[in-house]
Amino acid sequence: MRSKRSRFINRSSPRKPAYEIGIFAGRALSEVQVKATQITGLAAGREYFRFFFDPVGCICRLYRRHGPVTALGRVALKQPRDLLIFAIGPEFNRLLFSDPDLFRPTGLILPGPRDSAQRRVRLGLTRMIGPQHRQQRQLVAPPFHRAAVQGYHDIMVEVVQRLITEWKIGNCIDIHEKVRALTLRIASAVLFSRDPAEAYPIGRMLEDWVRRCFSIGVWVYPLPVPGSPYHGMVRQxxxxxxxxxxxxERRRADPGARSDVLSLLMQARDNEGRGMTNAELLGQAAILFIASFETTTSALTWSLFLLAQHPAVMHDLMDEIESVLGGDAPPRPDQLPQLPFLQCVIKESMRILPPVPYTVRVAQQPVKVGPFDVPQETRVVASHYLTHHLADLYPEPERFRPERWRDINPTQYEYLPFNAGPRICIGAAFATQVLKISLAMILQRFRFTVxxxxxxxxxxxxxxxxxxGLPMIVAKKDRNYSVSEVRGQIREMVNFPSNGSG
Ligand code: HEM
Incomplete structure (x- = not known):
């Protein structure tokens, strides 16, 4: 591979030996010379391709080969706007996430034609910047404050109860698909309506839209020709x-005494007494739904999988759950804080397999990223996954060890499943509550074997x-846990114990 130092590197920096990111974790970027590489030409094209199809694999590979900062540039004739920088580690996370005026988010969903519904539906909090973002965040956040989230406890329990009754002992189920159905129902009920007949169809439509937005077809052929995947996405x-x-409109005509998030957003007013327009409500409701159910599905799927593969952890967790909840009761709100090991399990799951493994930010002004002086509009990739797998922050990073959370207290830039800084996820308390309730209820009823x-x-x-998907055999709750041999990329991400060693 042809890779060379580029003219974007600030040559005024004195030449010192390069440091690996692990060594300077916790020190200011200005204190160290960061190892950095620029990849150009065909080699860069290959990396873009890899990034598109397997971003986590690509980020890890670049990090292993080139260290904490790699720049891909000048793939085609255009330059230097085409730069894509990979900047790994807590100090780069701080650079990217602490000042939203320096770096803005960029969307993963195609914008669609001008003035299309596609543009309006994707315009939620995640895409807004500046004063508009601050004003809308002030309106959207209150229903997700801890106290408000407690109010959704009963509906969450009710949905989990209803759905897991359908999981049959002795069957082989795709746990990912089942969890997806569960979180889709929870998000529909809490965000839109307690009445499934009203809420669920919208939830299904949004789920279908996300699927279309991420199908290869819409990226390869982004033209609104009838019959094309792109056209289907815009129509959806x-x-x-x-x-x-x-x-x-139905809620405006008959507000009633509703407690769903959409109704709360309709009543919300900012400091100047302004509420949301219909267009704002549309974008926020859609994005909240997607941000909520996609990520929670991932966290719950991986948590169940990791637990199934770690018998010793399961034993400890079941000891805690059974002693607090008695063995078969759904948790009450006051019991959730009495499950500290469950909290450790959730944290460790989202460390080792973070639902959002990387984030892209765009420089809003010329800025220095490690040794690179980059122009405005440069895209920079931070990786939650790789940060969580740095060995000096998390010894034996590929091992699932929830008990490590009894002794460590990383900063927000060292542990960031919900991101960090002023744009941190507003749904963290909501998601944590869904995860605790679901895990406590599911594990009191079933044992799973991959x-x-x-x-x-x-x-x-x-x-x-x-x-x-993730096929698992469902058994009745007993303690006959066993580790299964699994294959594929998961083995790069997690070191599994052998049977009997926990
Ligand atoms: C385990 C579950 C979740 C994870 C891992 C997660 C993760 C994240 C991450 C990494 C971001 C930052 C994205 C970026 O800046 O590019 C984010 C933002 C956001 N999340 Fe979550 N999220 C979860 C659940 C939820 C839930 C349940 C909701 C709402 C019900 C939600 C709503 C949002 C919103 C609205 C933002 C944008 C915040 C802003 O830009 O100001 N998330 N989330």
Missing amino acids: AERIEKALLAMI VAGTHINRIVTISMNPRH
Whole structure:
């Protein structure tokens, strides 16, 4: 591979030996000379391709080969706007996430034609910047404050209860698909309506839209020709817009005493007494739904998988759950804080397999990223996954050891499943509550064994999930846990114990 130092490197920096990121974790970037590489030409094209199909694999590979900072540039004739920088580690996370005026987010969903429903549906908090973002965040955040989230406890329990009754002992189920159905129902019920007949169809439409947004076809052939995947995606956005606006209108006509998040957003007022327009409600509701259910699906799927593969952890967790909840009762709100080991399990799951494994930010002004002086509009990739796998922050990073959380207290830039800084996820308390309730209820009823020999590769769209599902055998709750041999990319990400060693 042809790689060379580029003219974007600030040559005024004195030449010192390069440091690996692990060594300077916790020190200011200005204190160290960071190892950096620029890759150009065909080699860069190859990396772009790899990044598109397997971003986590590509980021890890570049890090292993070139260290914490790699720049891909000048793939085609255009330059230097084409730069894509990979900047790994806590100090780069701080650089990218602490000042939203320096770096802005960029969307993963195609914008669609001008004035299309596609543009309006994707315009939620995640895409807004500056004063508009601050004003909308002030309106959107209150229903997700810890106290408000407690109010959704009963509906979450009710949905989990209803759905897991359908999981049959002795069956082989795709746990990823089942969890997806569960979180889809929870998000629909809490965000839109307690009445499944009203909420669920919208949830399904949004799920379908996300699937279309991430299908290869819409990227390869992004033209609104009837019959094309792109056209199908835009049409689906139109249906969602129609259905959500109708739901908003029904609530305006008859506000009633509703507690769903959409109704709360309709009543919200900012400091100057301004509420949301219909267009704002549409974008926020759609993005909240997607941000919520895609990520929570990933966290719950991987948690169940990691637990199934770690018998010793399961024993400890079941000791805690059974002693607090008695063995078969759903948790009450006051019991959730009495499950500290469950909290450690959730944290460790999202460390080792973070639902959002990387984030892209765009420089809003010329800025220095490690040794590179980069122009405005340069895209920079930070990796939650790689940060969580740095050995000096997390010894034996590929081992699932929830008990490590009893002794460590990383900064927000060292542990960032929900991101960090002023744009940190507003749904962290919500997601944590869903995870605690679901895990406590599911594990009190079932034991899971991963089907031996399963190939588990990752797919990353909005979140990271098993590419081809995750088959597990459902047994009644007992303590006969066993580790299954699994194959695929999962083995690069997790070191599994052998049977009997926990
Ligand atoms: C385990 C579950 C979740 C994970 C891992 C997660 C992760 C994240 C991450 C990494 C971001 C930053 C994205 C970026 O800046 O590019 C984010 C933002 C966001 N999340 Fe979550 N999220 C989760 C659940 C939720 C839930 C349940 C909701 C709402 C119900 C939600 C709503 C949002 C919103 C609205 C933002 C944008 C915040 C802003 O830009 O100001 N998330 N989330």
